[in-house]
Amino acid sequence: MPSHMEHAMKTMMFTFHKFAGDKGYLTKEDLQVLMEKEFAGLLKNQKDPLNVEKIMKDLNQCRDGKVGFQNCFSLIVGLAIACNDYFVVHMKQKGKK
């Protein structure tokens, strides 16, 4: 049985391929749909919508608007690091950590 981490990695891989389809990369439109469907909760709670626009712009600028697996994962890493920073500060404030 895969561990939680292995399962999480599998989810990320499969989600990329679900939205990329046979062509193997995400277009700007695919990425927009992926973000809206898979990060709806995160985007809703984003206090600065410009941050998300900036991410989208950065991603779209690279390689003719084709976002490959590695670039897509970089986006997820950026989001995870931002979430982690928030989590650490939030937990410290609450004194739970």
Next chain:
Amino acid sequence: MPSHMEHAMKTMMFTFHKFAGDKGYLTKEDLQVLMEKEFAGLLKNQKDPLNVEKIMKDLNQCRDGKVGFQNCFSLIVGLAIACNDYFVVHMKQKGKK
């Protein structure tokens, strides 16, 4: 309800903090335990054990052997990219993709 991707990100964050504890970073020993417990399946199927040793060495060389969230996530990205490359080749060979 969080999406699959949001859940996967949460799993990765919480796993890091589970092994890092209050100090907020992983030591060499913490990382070894995390790898063995969370990537057991992946490591078992790794054909070249030197690759894993190399990852561990690279990670341990940075910042006095303290592996923070960002570095830990870089490791996961590296593993995910390797898995994805295998997945794409494997699926193409089988003609399922």
